[in-house]
Every structure is written in structure tokens, then in C-alpha cells.
Amino acid sequence: MDDDGQRRRLRTGFDETAEAYERSRPVCPPQLFDDLMDAGSLSPGDRVVEIGCGTGQASVPMAQRGLAVTAVELGADLAALARRRLAPFSSAAVVTSAFEDFEPAEAAPFAAVAAFNCLHWIDPHLRYAKPAALLPPGGLLAVGTCHWARPADADSFWFEVPDDYRAVGGEGGQMLTPEAIGPWHLPPEAEEHFYEVVAARYPFARTYRPEDYLANLASQSGIRSLGADRSAELLERVHHRLQARGGHPITATFVGQLTLGRRKADLRR
Template sequence: MLRDVFDEDAELYDRARPGYPPALVEALITGAGLSPAGHVLEVGPGTGQLTVPLARAGLRITAVELGPSLAAVTRRNLLPFPDARVEVGAFEGWSLPPGHRVELAVCATAFHWIDPAVRVPRMTAALAPGGTLALVTTHHVAGGSADFFARAQRCYERWDPDTPSDLRLSDETTVTSDTTELDASDRLGPVGIRCFPQEITYTTEAYLDVLRTYSNHRALPAPALRGLLDCIAELIESRHGGSVTKRYMHELITARRVTP
């Protein structure tokens, strides 16, 4: 399964994947109304891009990570925070101990990898009444080094035959996540969405590292991936002075549990 590929190089994932804007983390904590040392369940922490800032805020965290190598790196990153622990397993088959509930159940940039039949019910079941279910989605949007991303399309069309010829980055004002599953739950109240953009400037090497962590890139045959990365590296070096800026749009999607 594609969701398993992230565990193949956990150190690269930890080094390359960006964290989340501090304003998003603050909004998540304050919006959930967490008590001091409140208990948080995080599903799919990766290597702790969200887990570490939540732990730094003094929260008690149980993180459930499918990949054992990713979990090992997360544990290392959480060593300064004894109230944060990581369990290895698929969330579809994992549950809190009987009688335990959390104030916040959150999944950041991993929700789409969880079985749609169980992801909202199982996250909601972990919540105490009044607790918050939160999703963080990450969108790649227009902005930053716009000329680079337009030209990079040619690299993708050459080396990845499945690339649509008219593929372009969307304007962030047109990007919205599908909240149908949350809206349909009779255990959850109204859904709220807040947006948090961020731009990150990458060197050529750092940008190639980010691309190597994406599942669709890792799924390419080795010769095609090498050709794609070489094409992009040449573009950054020859036309953009060795660095490019990428714009992300993160959505913080929340809903409170309204039933016992």
C-alpha cells in the first residue's frame, strides 16, 4: 500500500517534511479549550511535526503511528517530553483502554490514508463529551516561485506519464477540504475551518528531499524518479539561483463531540 512507503526512510521524512505554522498550533490548542496537561490522541504523527509542538505546550499525548521506523524517530524527538508516548499500529485496529477518553483527537496530513469506513467514528469514539476532533490538511497552492512551478510541469510530463498536461497549482482561495464525513456524524457539532498559509524557501537539495518523501514520487520506477529529480534540480540551479520558495495552505478543521 502507498501509505506504507513513508516508513521506508524515516530519517529523510523527519529531515525534509515541514512543520506547521505556530499560529495553527496555537489555534488548535486554544480552540479545543484544553485543560492543563490535557490528554490528546494523535493519529498518524509521522515523525512528530505536530506532536512535538503539542508536547512542548505541556499536553499529555498518545500518538498512534503505523510505521515502526517513523514511530522510532518520533519517540526520539519526544524524549524531552515524558508525557508523550507513541504506539505502533494501524489506527483501524487500535483503541484507547476501556473508560479512557481524550479532550482532543487530531490527525495532521494523514487522514486520507485511514479507512474511510472507520476513521471518523473511531476518532469520535475516543473523545470525551465536548472534546474536539481536529484535522489538519495540507494543500500545495500557487505562490512562491511561480515561474519555477510552471516550468517544473514539463519535467513531470516527461518523466511521469500519468501527469495531466494541464495540471497547475490552485489559488488558495479556491481550495477547500471535503467535510462531508464530519457533517454527517450525529455525534459531532458544526464544523469550523481556519486557514493558515506558509511559504518555505528550499535549497535545491532540500527541495529534492521533500519530493522524495511524497508517496506518488516514491511510487515511480527508479529511472523515472532519477530523471524527474535531475530535471528539477537543473531547473532550480540554472534558472533560480539554487533555491525556490513553495507556498502551502494548511486548513484546521474542527468539530466538537456533542453526544455522551
């Protein structure tokens, strides 16, 4: 299977674990969303289209800040959970669709297009061109990402668990320290459409119950790409490792990233 076929296959798999995805995916800290509003010059009532909202991990914080979010989600079960979470916000809506096929229901312009942990799943030919087409000149592209990290003083679990990945033929490289993960910048292919104005990083931590950490692993595309047998073996190995430490909660470290770009007035440049 070529890279494009693999991308299209894996991006649909999150819907198979929607409940696990909902309860175990990390949410970036409030400061990131505050900076999105302030540095992005967004105001309550501004219309935002969100690419690949999942179950609303970023949709809800944006709606809480008064943004009128149109969240686009490919997976029907993920979209249903997002609708439930966004129900208290009258200006928020969820559209079940691939972003590549999304067409706005009304002509009013969007102030921003936001993508959290999903831009890499979009067709490379439309990844930046379609957000640019939805925005007026000066409109905002907001890209959020979240990376696992491992502090030097992390629990020994984080130093040992890569052995379990290698045992099943997966990638078992050591995670970077938080300090080694810098801001993410718009790549060259975005420069036809956007110029970068902000790139920031936000270290944070989340404590998981063992069952929720395993649920997070089960929802990850890298785990699912191993195939049913090897992913099941990996999850069983990690389960035993968690049991060996007494079943106590485990604290994971992350680095969130926020990158903001403005749509160029002349897209030929």
C-alpha cells in the first residue's frame, strides 16, 4: 500500500475506538487556547471551521471562549460524541464529512481555520490550499499539535516501555525530553498560501489510570498500523508492565504546540 493509501486507511480507524479516544486523548492547556484568541486576534462570535475535530478536544475550549465553531469530522461515531459535548453551545455545529469534501452551508466568511493533531491526515494537495480558499486575505490558520515527551526524572516505566514496542517489531525509540521539543513551523508547502506569525510551545502533564492509558494506546494510529495480532501483543505487554508497578496511576508528559499563519492577499506569491 502506498503512503497515500496508508494515510486514507489509518485516518478512518479512530472512529472504531471513539469512546476510548474521548476519554483518553490529552487536551492542550488553557493557555494555548487563550493565546489562540489573543495572538490570533479572534473575538467571541468569530466563525471558525475546525478540521478533524475528533470528539471535541479542541472544539469545546474554542466554543467556551465564544467562537462559533463549525467542526468537521470524518468519523460518524466521533462526530456524534462531539455533538453531545458541543450541545451547550448554540453557535457550535458538527458536520460529518471529510474536510476535503466540506462545503460551507452559508456564505458568511470564516475568521479562522483550525486543525489540532490532524493536518497530516488531509490530502497533501489540499492541506493548505483548501483552508486558504475558505479564508479572506488575512484570515487565520491555527495548527495545534501535541507530542509525547519524557523528562529526565520520569517514572522508570517510560524508559522501559520502548522495549515492548521493539519486541513486537514496532518503533521503540526513546521519547525526546520536553526541552528538546521546540515550536512547530509552517512547512515550505504552506508558504504559497500563508505566512507564519506565531509559533509557541506548551509543556504539560496528564495522569492516567492504567486502563485509560491502555485505551489511549489502542486508539493510536501507530499502534493500529502494527496489525491486529502485534497491536494486541503490545497492549498485553504494556498491561503487564503497568500491573508490575502496582496498577498505580501513571503521569505522562506532553508538549503542545500552536502555530498561527495569516492567509496571503496574493496567493500567486
